[in-house]
Amino acid sequence: MIDRVLxxxxxxxxxxxxxxxxxxxxxLQYGVCRVLNITHGEFVMLAGVLTYTISTSLGINPLxxxxxxxxxxFVLGFLLHITLFRGLKTRTxxxxxxxxxxxxxxxxxxxxxxxxxxxxWGGLPMPIYYLNKTLHFAGMxxxxxxxxxxxxxxxxxxxxxxxxxxSRLGRAIRATAEDPATAGLMGVNVNLILAFSFGLxxxxxxxxxxxxxxxxPPKTSMGFSNTVIALIVVVLGxxxxxxxxxxxxxxxxxxxxxxxxxxxxxxxxxxxxxILMILLLVRPAGLLGKK
Amino acid sequence: MDITRFISTHKKSLLVAFLVLLLIFLTTxxxxxxxxxxxxxxxxxxxVILAASWAMFSGSTGYMSLAPAxxxxxxxxxxxxxxxxxxxxxxxxxxxxVAFAFALLVGLVTLRLKGMYFAIxxxxxxxxxSELINYLEVALTGTHGWHITPLGNTxxxxxxxxxxxxxxxxxxxxxxxxxGLAMNSxxxxxxxxxxxxxxxxxxxxxxFAISSxxxxxxxxxxxxxxxxxxxxxxxxxxxxxxxxLMAVFGGMAYLYGPIIGAVVFAYLERIVxxxxxxxxxxxxxxxxxxxxxxxxxxxxxxxxxxxxxxGGVIAKLRKGGQAEPHANT
Numbered sequence: 001m002i003d004r005v006l007x008x009x010x011x012x013x014x015x016x017x018x019x020x021x022x023x024x025x026x027x028l029q030y031g032v033c034r035v036l037n038i039t040h041g042e043f044v045m046l047a048g049v050l051t052y053t054i055s056t057s058l059g060i061n062p063l064x065x066x067x068x069x070x071x072x073x074f075v076l077g078f079l080l081h082i083t084l085f086r087g088l089k090t091r092t093x094x095x096x097x098x099x100x101x102x103x104x105x106x107x108x109x110x111x112x113x114x115x116x117x118x119x120x121w122g123g124l125p126m127p128i129y130y131l132n133k134t135l136h137f138a139g140m141x142x143x144x145x146x147x148x149x150x151x152x153x154x155x156x157x158x159x160x161x162x163x164x165x166x167s168r169l170g171r172a173i174r175a176t177a178e179d180p181a182t183a184g185l186m187g188v189n190v191n192l193i194l195a196f197s198f199g200l201x202x203x204x205x206x207x208x209x210x211x212x213x214x215x216x217p218p219k220t221s222m223g224f225s226n227t228v229i230a231l232i233v234v235v236l237g238x239x240x241x242x243x244x245x246x247x248x249x250x251x252x253x254x255x256x257x258x259x260x261x262x263x264x265x266x267x268x269x270x271x272x273x274x275i276l277m278i279l280l281l282v283r284p285a286g287l288l289g290k291k
Numbered sequence: 292m293d294i295t296r297f298i299s300t301h302k303k304s305l306l307v308a309f310l311v312l313l314l315i316f317l318t319t320x321x322x323x324x325x326x327x328x329x330x331x332x333x334x335x336x337x338x339v340i341l342a343a344s345w346a347m348f349s350g351s352t353g354y355m356s357l358a359p360a361x362x363x364x365x366x367x368x369x370x371x372x373x374x375x376x377x378x379x380x381x382x383x384x385x386x387x388x389v390a391f392a393f394a395l396l397v398g399l400v401t402l403r404l405k406g407m408y409f410a411i412x413x414x415x416x417x418x419x420x421s422e423l424i425n426y427l428e429v430a431l432t433g434t435h436g437w438h439i440t441p442l443g444n445t446x447x448x449x450x451x452x453x454x455x456x457x458x459x460x461x462x463x464x465x466x467x468x469x470x471g472l473a474m475n476s477x478x479x480x481x482x483x484x485x486x487x488x489x490x491x492x493x494x495x496x497x498x499f500a501i502s503s504x505x506x507x508x509x510x511x512x513x514x515x516x517x518x519x520x521x522x523x524x525x526x527x528x529x530x531x532x533x534x535x536l537m538a539v540f541g542g543m544a545y546l547y548g549p550i551i552g553a554v555v556f557a558y559l560e561r562i563v564x565x566x567x568x569x570x571x572x573x574x575x576x577x578x579x580x581x582x583x584x585x586x587x588x589x590x591x592x593x594x595x596x597x598x599x600x601x602g603g604v605i606a607k608l609r610k611g612g613q614a615e616p617h618a619n620t
Contacts, residue, residue: 108579228415
């Protein structure tokens with residue numbers, strides 16, 4: 001029993017890496033651009049099914065495919081911000097109205113991408129099975145692809161964190177998140193930074209897609225649950241806090257595998273909601289959120 | 292020539308006459324409209340209720356609920372469970388109250404907080420309800436899904452019509468009441484509203500629960516049409532998307548906006564959905580985005596804007612020669 005629980009916890013931590021990556025993207029987009037991007041999961045879906053197409057038709061392995069889908073999603077996110085959200089920002093009277101309208105825009109875009117995916121790829125799961133070897137360690141079994149996906153997720157997560165805290169561009173992003181008007185006065189090209197941050201968030205979805213596609217077969221209906229997970233992880237970590245998102249991702253990963261393994265797979269979303277409800281009642285700012 | 296003046300002086304009586312005619316048309320419709328058209332009209336009325344009650348809360352307070360389907364589905368399930376125990380009309384009331392109570396709970400958790408928490412919570416609410424009920428259903432009854440005895444089209448039509456009228460009237464009076472003003476001021480500037488002495492949390496939670504109540508009642512009446520119901524049929528995100536699209540398209544800040552949007556899209560949906568499955572959702576999604584970007588007040592919001600422009604043009608034409616010498620003096 002203890003072996004089984006330990007196995008589930010470690011598998012959960014490994015899965016949590018991808019959740020963390022997902023939530024980091026969402027957190028970045030909300031924290032900087034003030035867009036609660038509920039399209040996020042659909043970007044993951046798009047990257048996942050593209051990975052399938054790339055790896056089966058071109059014979060490229062999914063990890064290399066991530067080098068294609070990541071930048072592709074970056075461009076898509078960048079363009080999405082320039083075409084939709086930039087104009088919306090100038091047209092809405094107040095930030096609160098912008099947030100509401102941007103949410104509804106994302107809601108529309110979500111269905112567009114979802115159904116484009118359905119038309120292009122159908123509704124069936126598309127197995128890739130890459131690095132599907134099992135490893136045995138202290139009486140527990142792991143899949144190699146889980147470990148590699150976790151390692152890559154952590155590496156990219158740390159990379160983004162260092163980029164945001166150390167680089168010049170990262171400082172401009174943080175300045176824009178804090179106070180766009182003042183950042184603009186200091187010579188930051190705010191519009192460009194906003195589009196870049198939105199693209200960066202989409203880039204993370206573009207990496208998370210192939211990583212999760214490697215472990216479980218991607219399908220066009222996977223977007224919604226990915227968005228739900230990302231949203232809950234983001235609240236748990238504190239809206240807008242990047243390191244918080246990553247830690248919260250791992251917590252949610254552990255919880256989800258414990259529920260699946262020990263209780264009932266159908267109850268994962270209800271359990272997430274129970275966590276969310278308690279969190280909103282007790283500490284709405286999240287684990288690492290300010291205030 | 293004096294048509295415009297006639298309209299402006301008799302505005303109220305004309306409106307009443309129009310509404311009476313509309314009501315006569317609707318109440319007599321099953322006598323001459325075929326089965327198909329009655330079905331379509333039931334769908335229109337359902338969407339009128341959903342869109343109008345969504346807009347009543349989200350349109351005026353600015354808190355975007357992404358889960359009308361959760362409350363609608365709750366109504367459908369209330370009907371499934373109570374169908375054999377109680378008369379239809381009582382179940383409608385109970386369905387509304389169940390949705391009201393659930394919305395109260397959701398509101399108490401999320402609406403005391405500002406910002407996006409409410410939207411985040413409602414986003415997955417449909418899936419949450421669907422999976423929870425799926426689990427409970429199997430755990431308690433050991434089976435999936437429910438069969439419901441179908442009711443006659445005419446019965447469903449008239450109950451839906453009555454509910455729609457009640458809903459629209461209730462929303463009309465709520466919008467004119469202190470509660471409506473409080474909602475609008477929350478939408479305008481929540482901090483200011485709070486400083487004016489409005490208990491913003493109470494207003495938000497209460498109005499959200501009221502709007503959900505109508506959705507739940509509409510769900511009860513819809514259930515007999517479906518005949519067979521399971522958790523994924525009852526809780527379909529489609530019923531979250533369509534009311535929002537309709538309300539935004541028509542103009543969610545107005546009373547008539549969502550109604551007009553519902554009429555347009557419920558018909559459009561019937562035609563387009565069969566012809567182009569999947570593709571129509573792409574079109575509808577694009578419409579939603581375009582309307583928010585370029586027509587933030589919706590179709591109804593276009594009227595005062597156009598009237599302003601047209602009025603200017605007409606005034607210019609009328610004054611014509613007189614206007615020019617004035618400019619010189």
